[in-house]
Amino acid sequence: MSTRRAFLQRALALGGGAFASPTLLQGRHDPGRATKAVAEIADKSRPAVPVLTPDVPDLPFRLDHGVKEFHLVAEPVKQELMPGRVLNLWGFNGSAPGPTIQVNQGDSVRIIVENRLPEAFSMHWHGFEIPFDMDGAPGSSQDPIKPGGRFVYEFTLHQEGTYFYHSHMAMQEMMGLLGTFIMHPLQAYQPVVDKDFAILLQEYAVLPNNTIPNSGNMEFNWLTLNGKVAPATTPLIVKLGDRVRIRMVNLGMDHHPVHLHGNTFSVTGTEAGRQPEATWGTANTVLVGVAQARDIEFVARNPGDWMLHCHLPHHMMNAMSSVAGRMTRGPNGMPAGAGMEEGMGMMRQGPALSEEKGPSLGRGMGVGATLEERTSNGSLSGNQSIESMPGMAHGNRPGIEHGQMPPDIAPDANATPGFPQDAFMEGPMMAMDKMLEKPENYGLRPGWSGFMQGMMTFVRVLPPDKYDEIMAKIHEKRPDQKPMPGGEREHGA
């Protein structure tokens, strides 16, 4: 049997495809097992599937006399939010957020935490019921870990669910020092899921021409899922009919109402683990508050590339707000540094988004755009929309055929109070499909990436043939992709 064929068969049988390990197959969908009763028993004993954290690695461990030993290094990292946008953050083991840790309920765990930051820090295990001196509260449960120092955390975990770890220095959290910590239950939750994903929600405030977040600023303009902003977030790939769990963790300055298109889900877990089934409410939007986790589950009955996104409008944007520079629709650029009176709403001319005000209103930054420079470059920028179309339509955007699309702006648009809106979602002309080619994006509608920003991704519910095609591509590109490098066999064993 060819490798590819064997892979496809395995993917089909599993529903977990490339992400699952062979041992996870045990006791499931085995036609050799005769009766339905036996199949049901087998299903109940089926171990939990590993959690996949798109765009974030898993942390490997080594077994030391029955103790799972992990090594976490707090250090400065360069994190690429989207092509060309690299931030200087603080993270763990080269990633912000840090790698996902997966253990089983009942495991004894040792985590060697090393501090390669320029200042002291301490690691808190959020929601863990562990001895006080392991809690990581600086000053009260332990001395902070000095730069160049280390601290060995060791505990046994009796809980199950979606947890997280983070620096307990508040500003350090806003630099990226956190990660997801999954405790798999001894017996898989019922009903069992075919796919299990984790998404960590974060936000950064980054001034123009900066790569370093301003952790004292409350105007967040980069909203990330697993350290990426749309359209660079990696879609969740599921097969039609799969039961899917998505675990979301929020550690930032805002609460995020996360909405899933086209599907109704149940909220089955919180930051304190699995919740009793009687409490599972149905919804299509779940509020993931600061320091909370929410697990949602649904059966993917409806094929489609369904958006999953925070529904706060400003969280569906990149480089949003005055701190990030120019709006592109006005013909003449935008003024910066409006006065305090205008900032307080005492405006003398035009609305906040008018040509005269622009994104500077009330912020008084004095940086970015000025009226001296012609900056409009988007396809939707009023006067330029028509003249710019032909050039944009042919050749500048490989992979996208615009043909002779009429402009998206009405000829008399400026006569309508409130115009322009949506200045940060310029549509097809902002698309970067080619730069984002990866198996998980294969087959998306051309130009899709022009409409995705901030905390947005897709749940792609694919019919079996398309699912197999994409899983084969993933396997081809990342044959070694495993849910837990070096440790996948330990899970649910």
Ligand SMILES: [Cu+2]
């Ligand atoms: Cu949000």
